[in-house]
Amino acid sequence: xxxxxxxxxxxxxxxxxxxxxxxxxxxxxxxxxxxxxxxxxxxxxxxxxxxxxxxxxxxxxxxxxxxxxxxxxxxxxxxxxxxxxxxxxxxxxxxxxxxxxxxxxxxxxxxxxxxxxxxxxxxxxxxxxxxxxxxxxxxxxxxxxxxxxxxxxxxxxxxxxxxxxxxxx
Numbered sequence: 001x002x003x004x005x006x007x008x009x010x011x012x013x014x015x016x017x018x019x020x021x022x023x024x025x026x027x028x029x030x031x032x033x034x035x036x037x038x039x040x041x042x043x044x045x046x047x048x049x050x051x052x053x054x055x056x057x058x059x060x061x062x063x064x065x066x067x068x069x070x071x072x073x074x075x076x077x078x079x080x081x082x083x084x085x086x087x088x089x090x091x092x093x094x095x096x097x098x099x100x101x102x103x104x105x106x107x108x109x110x111x112x113x114x115x116x117x118x119x120x121x122x123x124x125x126x127x128x129x130x131x132x133x134x135x136x137x138x139x140x141x142x143x144x145x146x147x148x149x150x151x152x153x154x155x156x157x158x159x160x161x162x163x164x165x166x167x168x169x
Contacts, residue, residue: 004027004031005024005027005028005031006020006023006024006027007020007024008020008021008023008024014122014139015122018122018139018142018143018146019117019142021146022142022145022146022149025146025149025150025153026060026110026149028149028153028156029056029057029060029149029152029153029156030103032053032153032156032157032159032160033053033054033057033099033103033156036053036099036160036163036164038054038097038098038099040053040163040164041053041054041057041099041102042054042055042093042095042097043163045158045159045162045163046162050088050091050092050093051091051155051159052091052093052159053156053159053160053163054093054097054099054102055090055091055092055093056152056155056156056159057102057103057106058080058081058090058091058097058102058105058106059090059091059152060106060148060149060152061080061090061102061105061106061108061109062079062080062081062082062090063145063148064106064109064110064112064113064145065077065079065080065109065112067113067141067144067145068109068112068113068116068117068141069109069112069113069116070128071126071128071129071130071136071141072116072117072120072126072127072128072138072141073116073126073127073128074126074127074128075128080105117138117141117142120138121138122137122138122139122142123137123138123139124137124138125137126138126141
């Protein structure tokens with residue numbers, strides 16, 4: 001396992017701190033998937049749960065897409081894996097689903113998220129709306145994304161430990 005995560009500076013300004021923690025959690029999820037086969041990444045921890053590391057990465061690609069494209073900029077990208085008919089589609093994996101596709105899509109959405117947020121102030125309200133009709137600030141979106149990654153990184157810890165016993169990185 002390579003240690004390629006960067007801890008946010010403890011004395012950074014607010015924006016650097018928020019962006020630093022978001023990046024730290026993105027890197028943490030990537031590390032949890034490192035060195036595993038597609039089959040391992042598609043393996044659920046405990047039946048009947050469909051929660052897998054690959055599913056978490058696909059979910060976070062969807063989350064990045066929703067918050068930084070649909071909500072922040074009012075872009076109208078359709079979902080990648082989920083639909084009205086299958087609202088948890090990102091977790092419904094088949095043998096044809098690959099880590100390369102999931103990782104590439106996720107990293108692409110992260111790059112778009114960074115670009116979209118770059119010219120927006122922390123207090124600026126989103127151009128789009130949430131499913132509840134709100135227009136959150138970029139600060140709120142960053143805070144929500146940190147929470148979303150932190151929660152799912154806890155799931156990833158358990159999934160990885162179940163797969164090969166690796167913990168704590």
